[in-house]
Every structure is written in C-alpha cells, then in structure tokens.
Amino acid sequence: MDSQSTHPALEPIAFLLGRWEGVGVGGYPTIESFRFGQEITFEHNGKPFLSYHSTTWLLDDEGTMVRPLATESGYWRALPERQLEIVLAHPTGIVEIYLGEVAFHKIEMRTDVVARTATAKEYTAGHRLYGLVNGNLMYAYDMAAEGQPLTSHLSAELKKVG
Numbered sequence: 001m002d003s004q005s006t007h008p009a010l011e012p013i014a015f016l017l018g019r020w021e022g023v024g025v026g027g028y029p030t031i032e033s034f035r036f037g038q039e040i041t042f043e044h045n046g047k048p049f050l051s052y053h054s055t056t057w058l059l060d061d062e063g064t065m066v067r068p069l070a071t072e073s074g075y076w077r078a079l080p081e082r083q084l085e086i087v088l089a090h091p092t093g094i095v096e097i098y099l100g101e102v103a104f105h106k107i108e109m110r111t112d113v114v115a116r117t118a119t120a121k122e123y124t125a126g127h128r129l130y131g132l133v134n135g136n137l138m139y140a141y142d143m144a145a146e147g148q149p150l151t152s153h154l155s156a157e158l159k160k161v162g
C-alpha cells in the first residue's frame, strides 16, 4: 500500500519507511552473547501510523543463518509534537506499549506498559534508541528482565534494501 501518499503526521518518521536488513549482536547477563541477522519492514496505508514487522535469525561465526530467533510486530502511531505511541506484540507472550519522541533522525522510546502471559519470561521494561547514521538504521535495545535492571540486550545496524 506504499503507493498512497504518507499522512502528514508521519513526516517525522517517514525516513523509516521501507525494508531494512543487517546484522547485530545480542547478550544479557543471564545468557551467552550471539550474532544475529535481522529484517525490518515499515509500511503505511495513508493513515497516521506505520505497520512494523521484524524477523531475526541466529548467525554462526561464518555469518551463516542457523535458526530463527525473535520476531515482533506492531504499529508506530505518530502524534503531534513529534510524539509516538508504539504497540508491539511478541510470540513469547509479551505485549509492550512504548512512548517515544522523535528528534530529527533519532527516536527514543521507553515502555509505558508491559503485559505478559502466565508462561512468559519475567520482562518488565524496555528502552530503545533508533537513529539514522550515514543512511543506515542503527538501534540499541535495553531491557529489564529475569531480575536484572535495564541492561543492554541488542544492538544492530541495518541497511535500506527496499
């Protein structure tokens, strides 16, 4: 539906639109660190939100795909004054609502609400920083989970591929 013109409210985050692919590193005090590949798509249908979808896969030392890792989907809603409301769903039984702010090509967001199913891991908060650097989408993600305070879980750099 990208043939529609973007809603004016999307202007501050229109730079996200399209398909991004790249690699990142992950870790946490409770797990082994790992390298992963990621594809993210942002689409719009003319309304004031972006549809967001991310898939990731584990990479071995040679950069070969080993198996799927996390996937997440949701909506990035653009509000006046460069404010954002982001709703994300995870197949691990977690849903998150983030409040965010856009400053030029930088987006910072923090969870306002997290809900979990009875079997989900103990996850209580997230903080994400996205930025466009030399045309690439870079982000860093910190989370509070499994008794740890907000601590780095992921960072990645993605190139625009569509």
Ligand code: HEM
Pocket: 026, 028, 030, 031, 034, 036, 038, 056, 057, 069, 070, 071, 072, 090, 094, 096, 121, 122, 123, 143, 145, 146, 153, 154
């Ligand atoms: C790009 C996306 C992500 C990747 C590649 C990724 C990868 C991983 C991997 C490989 C592990 C360790 C093994 C496992 O449990 O599968 C892990 C653990 C975990 N991840 Fe992620 N993750 C991602 C996003 C997220 C997000 C968005 C959340 C929270 C909503 C999250 C929460 C957790 C938690 C709670 C653990 C468990 C830590 C523990 O067991 O001590 N991850 N992640």
